Amino acid sequence: MSVEVRIDPTLCRGYAICALLFSEGVELDAWGYGRVIDATPAGRRAAKRAIRAAKACPNGAIRVISGGDGEGWGP
Amino acid sequence: MTSPPLLQTLTPTFRYSTIGEVGGPHARLLSGPPRGAGAESLDGHLTRWGVNPLLVRPAEMRTALRSSGLQGRGGGRFPLSMKLETAMLAPGVPVVVVNASESEPASAKDDTLCRLRPHLVLDGAAAVAAMVGAGEATIHLHRSARGAREAIEAAVAERRSLIAGDPWWRVSVGPDRYVSGEASAIASFIDGGEARPRFSQAPMAVRGPSGRPTVVSNAETVAHLALLCRWDVAFWRAGGSLSSPGSQLVTVAGAVAEPGRVFEVVGEVGIGEVLMASGILSPPAAVLVGGYAGTWVQGAVAWSTSFEPAALEQIGAQAGCGLLGVLPHGSCGLAETARVVAYLAGETAGQCGPCVSGLPTLAATMEALARGELRRRELRRLRSLCDRLIGSGACRHPDGVVRLVRSAIEVFEDDVVRHLSGAPCRGASHAPILPIPDLDAASAGWR
Helix, strand or coil: CEEEECCCCCCCCCCCCHHHHHHCCCCCCCCCCCHHHHHHHHCHHHHHHHHHHHHHHCCCEEEEEEEECCEEEEC | CCCCHHHHHHHHCCCEEEEEECCCCCCCCCCCCCCHHHHCHHHHHHHHHHHCCCCCCCCHHHHHHHCCCCCCCCCCCCCCCHHHHHHHCCCCEEEEEEECHHHHCCCHHHHHHHHHHHHHHHHHHHHHHHHHHCCCCEEEEEEEEEEEEEEEEHHHHHHHHCCCCCCCEEEECCCCCCCCCCCCHHHHCCCCCCCCCCCCCCCCCCCCCCCEEEEEEHHHHHHHHHHHHHCCHHHCCCCCCCCCCCCEEEEECCCCCCCCEEEEEEECEEEEHHHHHHHCCCCCEEECCCCCCCEEHHHHHCCEEEEEEEHHHHHCCCCCCEEEEEEECCHHHHHHHHHHHHHHCCCCCCCHHHHHHHHHHHHHHHHHHHCCCCCHHHHHHHHHHHHHHCCCCCCCHHHHHHHHHHHHHHHHHHHHHHHHCCCCCCCHHHHCCCCCCCCCHHHHCCC
């Protein structure tokens, strides 16, 4: 399962939950907003964590798209 | 004007460089009646240009566009043919929008073009619509651009049912905000949403806010397409340089006799020559190149540089929206920059963290620097703030502000040292040079 992770900066409000749940792929910028550092995490475990982070974001700012078919989690 | 001189095509190594003005002998986009004559009528336009012969042959238009290398003139310099080809391959009928909402406060090129040569803009928009197979085209303007809107609406009324192959015209008027001129903000507005930049996974040419492929192209860009369909491609290309084919419109602003005057740069012309045409006879202190989201360049350096992308890149600048802002000797570039940064920081869409949290700090720091109230170690913080802002957010707004600030600190290095010692230079109390628009109440929202 290959996925692509994006954060919509217009929706991010700095809840920082993503940085906890998906720490290998997201870091917080100088103001506490999420920034993707690994947009295409390798491995099933990482993909699962990315999806968990997307589902947990209170503002739905994270999008995880599974490779190829364009099916996504999050809005 | 219908048959271009063949000399240009036979001897491609021969180039001529000149500065055109509205109605002047060397003008291309701006050829025709003088400025005082106002908008050129459909009759006048058809007499000079005839109907677009390729409008009914989209395939030939696409070939001409591809070989022309026409780049977006809104600042992005993205090849128009690539944008259109992407939109054609994407599923759905494309949305075609001409971006005539000139957000750069000192720039007047798109406004001038719409006011004086509305039919060139419409011809170009019709060509884009025909190429991508759209039955409708929208011309989008800022609410305050009343003259341009009147000219475009009158031109649309003149053309109704007269020009075979024209799309259905729509004229859209949106808020005057700086970021509202950004392509995704316009696409969002036309789709019924707010005129704020959008974040998207796919390029708009693949999938815009409406779900359909969306082509947003600058007014000058599509006007060039109108010339391109009627001219030999090599002749059209010779109006520019190798890195940017075709002539280009330039607005000269700041400390000049007539700020906001628009020139057409044909071939490789030095910035000094353009400034001389606007009455500046020796290098000024500095020139703001490319817009408020552009770069300051030392006057002497700018003077001898050609106004074309490759040469500008050598001096760390970009053509942007084609603005040349003149800063005279004795003025304070840091004070000017602080005013512009404060304006840009107030013009964010208020959506992304970097603009909401970072730009106000950047503006306050620049203001302190301009007043001579910044300490040395805070300057270091200003630099690292710039580093953190670059590439963040959904649109390129923070990048533009950072570009301006970084160039100011570099170009006005001596002033920075003076200001850090506790006293602003004498120039800081001078009257402002660059215009900062007053936002009218009607544009306070995003619709």
